[in-house]
Amino acid sequence: xxxxxxxxxxxxxxxxxxxxxxxxxxxxxxxxxxxxxxxxxxxxxxxxxxxxxxxxxxxxxxxxxxxxxxxxxxxxxxxxxxxxxxxxxxxxxxxxxxxxxxxxxxxxxxxxxxxxxxxxxxxxxxxxxxxxxxxxxxxxxxxxxxxxxxxxxxxxxxxxxxxxxxxxxxxxxxxxxxxxxxxxxxxxxxxxxxxxxxxxxxxxxxxxxxxxxxxxxxxxxxxxxxxxxxxxxxxxxxxx
Amino acid sequence: xxxxxxxxxxxxxxxxxxxxxxxxxxxxxxxxxxxxxxxxxxxxxxxxxxxxxxxxxxxxxxxxxxxxxxxxxxxxxxxxxxxxxxxxxxxxxxxxxxxxxxxxxxxxxxxxxxxxxxxxxxxxxxxxxxxxxxxxxxxxxxxxxxxxxxxxxxxxxxxxxxxxxxxxxxxxxxxxxxxxxxxxxxxxxxxxxxxxxxxxxxxxxxxxxxxxxxxxxxxxxxxxxxxxxxxxxxxxxxxxxxxxxxxxxxxxxxxxxxxxxxxxxxxxxxxxxxxxxxxxxx
Numbered sequence: 001x002x003x004x005x006x007x008x009x010x011x012x013x014x015x016x017x018x019x020x021x022x023x024x025x026x027x028x029x030x031x032x033x034x035x036x037x038x039x040x041x042x043x044x045x046x047x048x049x050x051x052x053x054x055x056x057x058x059x060x061x062x063x064x065x066x067x068x069x070x071x072x073x074x075x076x077x078x079x080x081x082x083x084x085x086x087x088x089x090x091x092x093x094x095x096x097x098x099x100x101x102x103x104x105x106x107x108x109x110x111x112x113x114x115x116x117x118x119x120x121x122x123x124x125x126x127x128x129x130x131x132x133x134x135x136x137x138x139x140x141x142x143x144x145x146x147x148x149x150x151x152x153x154x155x156x157x158x159x160x161x162x163x164x165x166x167x168x169x170x171x172x173x174x175x176x177x178x179x180x181x182x183x184x185x186x187x188x189x190x191x192x193x194x195x196x197x198x199x200x201x202x203x204x205x206x207x208x209x210x211x212x213x214x215x216x217x218x219x220x221x222x223x224x225x226x227x228x229x230x231x232x233x234x235x236x237x238x239x240x
Numbered sequence: 241x242x243x244x245x246x247x248x249x250x251x252x253x254x255x256x257x258x259x260x261x262x263x264x265x266x267x268x269x270x271x272x273x274x275x276x277x278x279x280x281x282x283x284x285x286x287x288x289x290x291x292x293x294x295x296x297x298x299x300x301x302x303x304x305x306x307x308x309x310x311x312x313x314x315x316x317x318x319x320x321x322x323x324x325x326x327x328x329x330x331x332x333x334x335x336x337x338x339x340x341x342x343x344x345x346x347x348x349x350x351x352x353x354x355x356x357x358x359x360x361x362x363x364x365x366x367x368x369x370x371x372x373x374x375x376x377x378x379x380x381x382x383x384x385x386x387x388x389x390x391x392x393x394x395x396x397x398x399x400x401x402x403x404x405x406x407x408x409x410x411x412x413x414x415x416x417x418x419x420x421x422x423x424x425x426x427x428x429x430x431x432x433x434x435x436x437x438x439x440x441x442x443x444x445x446x447x448x449x450x451x452x453x454x455x456x457x458x459x460x461x462x463x464x465x466x467x468x469x470x471x472x473x474x475x476x477x478x479x480x481x482x483x484x485x486x487x488x489x490x491x492x493x494x495x496x497x498x499x500x501x502x503x504x505x506x507x508x509x510x511x512x513x514x515x516x517x518x519x520x521x522x
Contacts, residue, residue, distance in 0.1 A: 130464030
């Protein structure tokens with residue numbers, strides 16, 4: 001059974017339907033990219049997957065023993081976080097907040113897996129550093145390490161490279177790829193940078209203008225949706 | 241008599257000891273919550289709630305009920321409403337706070353005037369707003385009630401410290417990974433309301449925001465981890481309160497304003513230190 005199945009899902013914002021008839025499945029080990037123009041409902045769909053927003057109609061079914069507490073989420077940075085006085089370690093540990101339930105303190109095991117996750121993301125030595133003094137790329141790694149604390153199964157990433165320079169963007173993408181390939185974590189990523197993500201994603205869900213597209217990356221490249229979209233944004237690469 | 245001897249002399253009185261106990265407890269609670277409130281951009285909620293508490297105290301005075309028993313539930317209710325309003329897209333959070341706080345202030349003053357039991361209405365208002373000397377007239381019961389409530393606040397804070405940190409840093413993440421973030425926001429608002437009603441005895445309605453905001457802001461400039469910020473803001477708040485009470489007793493100045501001035505001085509100092517050491521928080 002798939003980790004997530006969406007059946008005839010419709011999403012509305014303040015009573016207005018943004019996108020309807022979404023059907024797709026995410027299986028273990030997939031790397032799904034959710035693409036679409038700004039305002040097409042990508043973020044709303046992601047919030048629905050995270051359970052932060054109720055679907056207008058249709059169903060989101062979790063399978064394979066996936067529960068809400070098994071989802072790691074990398075949100076976009078908020079204004080509040082930019083000048084937040086917290087150490088990297090405190091933030092990474094807070095990834096366990098869902099799993100710790102009513103237990104007031106984090107366990108030794110959680111602390112050591114937080115260390116491990118920081119090592120995976122190459123921020124092992126940053127533990128005592130202050131979050132607000134890190135570069136944008138380093139901050140993203142911290143938030144990704146926190147997301148890893150929350151999950152061993154599924155990461156949901158919201159525009160993970162927004163605001164990063166090209167070099168750091170490349171590093172971020174290969175980090176995510178290694179989490180997917182080496183650590184077997186399923187990835188669902190929202191992105192408008194489709195031409196770049198197509199190099200890594202196994203599946204694409206394109207929402208916004210109908211007809212919607214859902215399929216493997218290979219099929220997506222041949223589809224008319226892809227041609228118009230990548231053509232429109234000027235980021236297309238015809239040789240792919 | 242030297243200032244030290246005067247102080248020693250005063251310390252033999254119960255009312256000074258009571259004032260110090262209540263002062264330490266209230267400022268400790270205010271400082272703990274202050275960090276989360278400031279970081280969540282909720283500083284103004286403290287201010288708004290203090291005005292609500294003022295209105296509620298006025299009503300309580302007219303109804304001749306113990307102010308605390310009436311003001312506490314009313315302020316908690318207002319806290320819940322304000323937090324809801326923050327999510328309402330029709331009235332923005334800050335406007336909602338302004339509406340409630342100005343409305344409650346006006347209603348409170350009006351009620352105090354119409355049903356005044358005392359010839360000196362402006363004196364009453366001044367006491368409620370600025371706390372005047374009320375902290376020096378606490379009864380043993382006041383102190384016990386304050387201690388119990390403060391202990392509850394501190395225990396709740398310690399038990400839910402990790403949750404409150406997560407909710408303060410990133411509400412969306414916390415909610416998405418299966419924690420009821422809105423519940424902890426509610427907890428924060430309710431506990432804030434309790435602390436504000438408590439603090440009205442100490443510094444009066446107008447100066448409570450200062451007690452909540454100053455120690456947090458000072459600590460945020462100096463420290464780099466949330467835990468250190470919390471500890472430092474508790475220490476700053478307690479030290480400033482004790483200094484403020486001593487100074488006000490010796491030099492006969494208003495307690496509330498003196499404490500706030502001590503907090504403001506520490507803030508200026510910490511801003512200077514952080515600017516000089518080049519680790520500005522901005």
